[in-house]
Amino acid sequence: EAQVTQNPRYLITVTGKKLTVTCSQNMNHEYMxxxxxxxxxxxxxxxxxxxxxxxxxxxxxxxxxxxxxxxxNFPLILESPSPNQTSLYFCASSPxxxxxxxxxxxxxxxxxxxx
Amino acid sequence: AQxxxxxxxxxxVSEGASLELRCNYSYGATPYLFWYVQSPGQGLQLLLKYFSxxxxxxxxKGFEAEFKRSQSSFNLRKPSVHWSDAAEYxxxxxxGSNYKLTFGKGTLLTVNP
Numbered sequence: 001e002a003q004v005t006q007n008p009r010y011l012i013t014v015t016g017k018k019l020t021v022t023c024s025q026n027m028n029h030e031y032m033x034x035x036x037x038x039x040x041x042x043x044x045x046x047x048x049x050x051x052x053x054x055x056x057x058x059x060x061x062x063x064x065x066x067x068x069x070x071x072x073n074f075p076l077i078l079e080s081p082s083p084n085q086t087s088l089y090f091c092a093s094s095p096x097x098x099x100x101x102x103x104x105x106x107x108x109x110x111x112x113x114x115x
Numbered sequence: 116a117q118x119x120x121x122x123x124x125x126x127x128v129s130e131g132a133s134l135e136l137r138c139n140y141s142y143g144a145t146p147y148l149f150w151y152v153q154s155p156g157q158g159l160q161l162l163l164k165y166f167s168x169x170x171x172x173x174x175x176k177g178f179e180a181e182f183k184r185s186q187s188s189f190n191l192r193k194p195s196v197h198w199s200d201a202a203e204y205x206x207x208x209x210x211g212s213n214y215k216l217t218f219g220k221g222t223l224l225t226v227n228p
Contacts, residue, residue, distance in 0.1 A: 033215075040124075044218075059215075102166065104214075106151075
């Protein structure tokens with residue numbers, strides 16, 4: 001089944017404790033992206049990757065890092081989480097083929113709480 | 116920069132009534148537009164999309180949307196709402212070299228029995 005998977009789905013952690021949220025897709029998509037969703041703000045892009053070893057900042061990159069060493073994986077790293085990073089996080093991927101490039105497939109989400 | 120406005124934060128309709136959710140976008144070139152739905156505690160599901168061609172697009176679950184370039188709108192409609200349609204709905208536009216999806220802030224739909 002074609003899908004985007006995220007782990008963990010739920011995480012409660014403390015301020016300053018480094019964490020990684022994994023994202024993997026099995027559709028051979030070149031493009032991957034991370035979004036965060038906050039009440040009243042909709043979804044905002046954190047980072048994106050056009051292909052392996054190519055990443056760039058989105059609208060709200062502060063406090064986050066990413067890497068893209070393999071096409072299928074795009075982990076989100078919070079090196080020193082703070083309470084304002086408590087949010088619902090979505091990973092998405094998209095093929096790079098004409099109009100298909102614009103349709104993104106979303107993972108199930110990771111709910112992160114930082115205390 | 117692209118942007119999306121969903122003027123209605125919360126809409127309540129009765130089951131069986133018709134529904135229209137509004138979406139206005141701002142984008143310099145031909146927009147690629149989407150509607151997503153998020154049920155409570157769930158992820159995002161694509162309802163429908165507009166890339167080009169017929170301005171009235173059909174989606175899943177009986178939803179449709181009409182692209183109106185002159186009004187910069189992409190409103191979502193359903194002729195008869197079911198209780199299971201209660202969810203939050205997001206309009207989005209994508210474009211630019213980074214293929215970024217820009218979302219509206221969402222419209223929460225409540226369905227009364």
